[in-house]
Amino acid sequence: MLTFEYTKNVSNDIRRLKSEILQALAHPTRIAIVEELRRGELTAGALGVKLGLDQANASQHLALLRSRQIVAYRKEGSQVIYSLKDPAMGEVLDVLKRICKRRLEETMDLLDEIGEGRHEAR
Amino acid sequence: MLTFEYTKNVSNDIRRLKSEILQALAHPTRIAIVEELRRGELTAGALGVKLGLDQANASQHLALLRSRQIVAYRKEGSQVIYSLKDPAMGEVLDVLKRICKRRLEETMDLLDEIGEGRHEAR
DNA sequence: TAAGAATATGCTGACTTTCGAATATACTAA
DNA sequence: TTAGTATATTCGAAAGTCAGCATATTCTTA
Numbered sequence: 077m078l079t080f081e082y083t084k085n086v087s088n089d090i091r092r093l094k095s096e097i098l099q100a101l102a103h104p105t106r107i108a109i110v111e112e113l114r115r116g117e118l119t120a121g122a123l124g125v126k127l128g129l130d131q132a133n134a135s136q137h138l139a140l141l142r143s144r145q146i147v148a149y150r151k152e153g154s155q156v157i158y159s160l161k162d163p164a165m166g167e168v169l170d171v172l173k174r175i176c177k178r179r180l181e182e183t184m185d186l187l188d189e190i191g192e193g194r195h196e197a198r
Numbered sequence: 199m200l201t202f203e204y205t206k207n208v209s210n211d212i213r214r215l216k217s218e219i220l221q222a223l224a225h226p227t228r229i230a231i232v233e234e235l236r237r238g239e240l241t242a243g244a245l246g247v248k249l250g251l252d253q254a255n256a257s258q259h260l261a262l263l264r265s266r267q268i269v270a271y272r273k274e275g276s277q278v279i280y281s282l283k284d285p286a287m288g289e290v291l292d293v294l295k296r297i298c299k300r301r302l303e304e305t306m307d308l309l310d311e312i313g314e315g316r317h318e319a320r
Numbered sequence: 321t322a323a324g325a326a327t328a329t330g331c332t333g334a335c336t337t338t339c340g341a342a343t344a345t346a347c348t349a350a
Numbered sequence: 351t352t353a354g355t356a357t358a359t360t361c362g363a364a365a366g367t368c369a370g371c372a373t374a375t376t377c378t379t380a
Contacts (some may be wrong), residue, residue: 091226093301098229102220103338105212133339135358138365140337145301154347154356164297168290172216177288179213179215179267209361225368242327276326276377277326 099105100144101168106137109158113147114166118157222266223290227251228259231280235269236288239281 101107108127112118118126123132138158141147148161160166223229234240240248245312246256260280263269270283282288 083294087230088226090298091229092297094229094291097221097223097294097297098224102217104210106219107213107216107220117266121355124357125219129338132341132355132359136339137357151346151357156357162300164293164300167293168297169216171286171289171293172219173240175219175284176212176215178284178286184272243325246327252370253327254329254371258368261328273376278327 096144100146101165103137104140105133107141108161109134109137109141109168110146110160110165110169112159113160114163116168117157119155119157121155123158218266219268219287220264222268223287225259227255228263229291231259231263232268232282232287232291235280235282236285236291239279241279242278243277245280252282 083119083196101110105127109123112123112126115120120134123129123138124131127134129137138149141158142149145161147152147154147158147166151157223232227249231245233267234245242256242260243253245251245260246253249256251259260271261271263280264271267283268287269280271280271296273279
């Protein structure tokens with residue numbers, strides 16, 4: 077049946093779209109950029125300084141975020157001002173934060189168990 | 199001051215952790231796997247069949263998801279059963295879905311505008 | 321123990337990502 | 351127009367990713 081193959085390919089297209097967005101976010105520097113932009117728009121230079129990045133490097137990461145439509149930008153004089161295009165991009169980071177938190181707590185629990193074990197063994 | 203550098207590096211570690219998780223999810227096949235596992239646990243084989251994957255390829259993607267702690271797995275006889283470790287991983291996909299939806303709607307609006315333009319020009 | 325199913329791992333080549341350095345472009349002010 | 355500031359682009363090397371193939375490993379059943 078044609079319909080099956082068709083919907084399957086549409087799903088794949090959407091998954092590819094999602095993976096491109098995730099890919100764009102999947103770098104410590106770019107996560108830091110999005111975190112900063114959540115607080116409000118910033119110039120490329122200010123971002124670079126805040127995050128301690130090489131100028132060219134910052135610009136490269138910004139170019140990627142631009143090409144993936146994660147950020148919006150506008151020129152103002154000789155400066156370029158960046159902002160987050162969709163606040164939901166920040167929400168992704170919130171969910172991720174919860175995931176990390178839970179993981180770290182698990183690790184702490186494991187450490188505690190090891191601690192208990194040592195007490196029992198003494 | 200030491201504290202500054204210290205917190206900065208901790209933040210970077212967390213960002214690296216987040217980016218590793220995102221990276222793990224940033225592939226159409228792995229997104230499909232997570233989508234399937236949201237509905238319930240499945241064997242490696244069943245996943246491969248459902249998604250039309252080569253056996254080795256499916257196993258490789260599963261290995262990555264395992265190494266990044268995205269999935270849990272247990273052996274049952276000669277089969278290996280996979281499941282999602284943290285439901286929040288599915289939530290990431292929900293947020294992403296909203297982002298994609300909004301983007302596609304924007305595109306539709308643009309298409310509409312082009313349509314209008316043609317009407318006006320006639 | 322041998323055969324067969326289910327799954328994992330190792331290897332290779334094509335492709336992509338990343339950074340840093342150099343260079344280019346765009347704007348501003350003298 | 352020239353110098354200076356802000357930002358982007360290009361290039362090359364090192365590292366990483368991915369699919370496909372061959373080969374292991376592990377379990378089950380005869």
